[in-house]
Amino acid sequence: MxxxxxxxxxxxxxxxxxxxxxxxxxxxxxxxxxxxxxxxxxxPAALTPAGAQAALVTAGDLEDHWSEVGDAAGWRDSMLVGTVDVADFLTAKADAADCQKLLDSLHGQDLLGKPSGASALTGFEQNDSRLLYQVAAYDPAALDTSFTWLKSLPAKCDSFTVTDGKDKRTVQVIETSLPEEGDARQGLRVTVQGTSGGTPATLALDVAAVRVGTDAITVTGGGLDGNESDSVQNAVQQGTPRLEDVQAGKTPAGEPSEQD
CATH class of the missing domain: 1.20.5 (Single alpha-helices involved in coiled-coils or other helix-helix interfaces)
Incomplete structure (x- = not known):
């Protein structure tokens, strides 16, 4: 034992x-x-209509002399209307469809496609320039596809022509840099040379898209006065933290002048 x-x-x-x-x-x-x-x-919490509205920038965020307007949802620029000349694309004719999509989406204010959830937009004017700022929730897979498409445009659509049945316009697309904000970002400058009201004109648009989770910011600024790259960059720099605050359940900070 x-x-x-x-x-x-x-x-x-x-x-x-x-x-x-x-x-x-x-x-x-x-x-x-x-x-x-x-x-x-x-x-982060799902974006609500009130949250999307709170995430929008104000005139004070943009600096310069921008004034907020109430009819931005109806903005349409006639110089973006036309049909891409497929003959410009000698070896990659499928690229013409991407360039047509770019013009159509800029004209239709849906650069990243149709939102899957809440959205809000606001617009500002300064002389002959306009700036459109949008915040919206998207399907994650669709947002991936949209950013991949945007990144391909400077190579696919570097230069092409468009006709509206009467006149031809030359379009150029180049990549631009943006502040290191959000999870992903893409900047473009789209220049359209042609006529407006029978007078030679050049439309210059600076475009920015910034992804923050499954939400995104889209900014389009410019006009016949020239590029508005500084204002677009300010919008990205001031607006992205506002959206991040909303996602975290916080109230976005005030304008830069109010934070001093």
Whole structure:
């Protein structure tokens, strides 16, 4: 028969077993708690109509002398209307469809496609220039596709012609840099040379798209006065944190002048 351990030995074994159980339980609790906290932090709330409206920039965010207008949803520029000349695309005729899509989406104010959720837009004017600012929620896969398409345009649509049945216009597309904001970003400058009201004219548009999770910001600024790259960059720099605040359930900060 095996001798029974002495009482001190049995007591020590009991203490060690209890300690091991406490450590195991504590580790288990820490793991569950950490996962729950991470889930809350990493999942921004779905964008609501009120949130999209709160994420819009104001005239004070843009600096210069921009004035907010109330009819931006109806803005359409006739110089963007026309049919791409497929003959310009000697070896990659499929690219003509992408260039047509670019013009149509700029004219229709849906550069990133149709939103899947809440959206809001605002517009500003300064002399003969306009700036359109949009915030919207999108399907994640569709947003991936839209950004891939945008990044391909400077190569596919570097130069082509468009006709509206009466006149021809020359269009150039180049890539531009944007502030390091959001999860992904793409900048373009689209220049359209032709006529407006029978008079030679050049429309210059600076375009920016910034992705923040499954939401995105789109900014289009310019006109016949020349490029508005500085104002577009200011809109991106001031507007992206506003959207991030909304996603985190916070009230966006005031205009730059109000933060000093």
């Amino acid at each position: 095996t001798p029974r351990p002495s009482r001190p030995v049995r007591l020590l074994a009991s203490v060690l077993t209890a300690g091991a159980l406490l450590i195991t339980t504590a580790c288990s609790d820490d793991g569950d708690s950490g996962s729950g906290s991470a889930g809350v932090t990493d999942s």
